[in-house]
Amino acid sequence: MISLRYSSLALLLMLAGCVSGPDHVPPQMPLPAKFTEGGAKSNNDVSTTRWWTAYRDKQLDSLVARGLSRNLDVQQALEEINQASANVVTAGAGGLPSLDLSASHTVSGEKGSLRTTTGTTNTTTGEASASWLLDLFGRYRRATESARAALDAAYASADDEKLSVMKDIVSSYIDARYYQERIALSNANLKSRLETYDLTKQQSSAGAASRLDVVQAEGLVQSTRSEIPGLENSFNSEVHHIATLLNMPASTMKAELRKDAAQPVFNGTIQAGVPADLIRNRPDIRKAERELAEAVANIGVAEAKLYPSISLSGSISPSRVGSTASNAGSLTSWSFGPTLDLPIFDGGSLRADVDSARSKAKTAYLAWKDTVNSAAEDVENALSAIHRDAEAEAALRNQVKTAQESLRLSTMSYKDGASSLLDVLTSQRDVSDAQASLAEAIQTLAKDYVDLHVAIGAGYRSQEATLNSAAPAATP
Template structure:
């Protein structure tokens, strides 16, 4: 072989390799780059230490409430919204296969057998023919410009968005369940306070009746005391109804009939009080931990990939197709024979005039990608705002607890003094009634604030994206050898 021929062969080999690499890397449209935006180093009322991954933090256990822990564990497995979101992952996973299938070879195989003939007037079969055949067809669209590769990228990004949507459903469930539980225990507390106040006011009413008989009280005093008793009685049914509604909602959230849960919730328990650390992390943590932000980022990635899929349709497409059809024919009275037909060849599809439809599709996808980027930015800013608001609420509401507790103590002391003074005839019934109202109002304010502070912590930990994934406890078992 001459040197010139060797050189030409070598050049052809390099050219073929270069063409293969070029076609393999020729993908239309931009590649997705994780979006970024400037964020403050810390929250206004937070520290500068990162939280790291808090997605497995079981923050609700800081309430130290065993019934609540059980409800959360059961609900994460049985909540219908969570189960629906998890099921959507299966659909999104199947879409990944469908999206990439167009760029892979397609092979179909078929077979047939027919019996044919003619019938005369004497109903005898004439010229019966048996025909057996088969067919195999192969088609392969050469994805030179990456239409199906981009479509598969979009489907994979949508699958990631489906996972994030399921995580967000879990986080939404946690917020709804824990806050509903806090509400239920608040109404129980209010019912208990109202029943205690009713007992106190009933005693005052009975004392006033005795004073009336002794001539130390007037009829209007008795009427006032009786009116306060009836007013207190009228509060209790509304509070009981609110408790029942909260209990019913909890049962719905965890996928249970209300009747099977009501008995457990009706057992008296104190209001939940958060006894954990105040951990907010830094704004940058939200991009990693909040599922709604991750969902928005994945939807942006899908939109960017769709641009490439749309641009690829502007270019020619080449399809390789072929078929082979063997058949065997046997007629009555004759020996059988076989026949095989086949075909193979490429086909070219070149878009020329489409009225601007294909380019308009590209512009639509570009606009969708821009909109998704703005949606991602909005999700980040909304997350920062929610954490800032939750931090402020926790700090401000917590500061009111101790003064309210002191106010309750002071009102109770004032009521005791007023009652003793009234019995001695040194004060009027109005002083007792005012003192009782002060006690009732102070107790109701304290219970409402305890409820709100407990909810503030829920808002904070949901806002930072904590607790929607179950921790994986991997225990290393020791290996032993016998013998």
């Protein structure tokens, strides 16, 4: 017959293998085979794709590299990883045995004018206490599982922050170069209109132009001059924002970007992949999935509190008391025993905690689905914008050429006296408007490619980090 002692031990071992609550299963949802305006070829892993290099701008490459290493938001996100890592240790510590040691030594006695005196007494004591809460229903195992999922979410959150900073830097750089282009166009238009103004004054002196013509030409000059300060202010604002993103002085960044450069133009190919790629590549989707795993594990934590808990504790305390080593006496006390904690009546609060945990898990699942849908929408919008904006840019390039030819012909005709100044001024406005529209179209199309690559979750992880680390999110 098996003794009661061995039966109890076997029962404890069986209970120790129990874990309350459901196990997390990676969520799934039906997705289309391809995007509406995309192909059917998968992108696989694009987290290390340095897509911004397709703009072929060395300065932009440098800004992105410095931004990822210096940005304060990224650094905060990385620190949150350290906090989450410490929480994993804290969560698991509750299910491990604990041991505390303490010791003391005191000297006591009496001294006075009475004839009777008491000698010095030395008292030395020590204590060792140990306790262990048996994790019979997996409360601490689920808590550790939850903390590890939160750690994975912190890694994904840091990746998402890098992606956001990258987008901000590249977009702001594109905007800065756009405003520089607009300033250059305005200065060129101002020069052309000043020439027209001087020509009109000469013809007015010769009686070939009216005072109204001179006033109109001068008005167009002043209108062009008034555009430049606003454009310069917009350029400065973008430079200041880039400096903030890189955590460096605005004056240093302004000096670096002061020299004009061509507007960035994306020279790569469109590789949107398929919707299923988003679940692997988008860090916000991975973060939502890990938050769901954390919520599911917390159901087990809440359910485990409904069941009894058993803790083992014991202590041993030796002491030694005496005035000298020869007449000192010693005493050792000890204790050991289990403690049973059984919830009987709590007004329904523990069961309510379970219901709340299940509701939070359901909310996290819905949030994951919403994140996936939003990611797919981002890609669809970016693809649509790229195709339409590319058509608009091509049309505007032709419009600029047509407007410039019209200006050349009207200027020649005006000099020959065959047309009025109004024709020249109208042609100049048409050229100015067409050039401004083209610059804006180039800016918009360049940012469309930024939106696309951010939407597919590309480029937030360096190739070196990928080689040197084994997927931080895959915590056992």
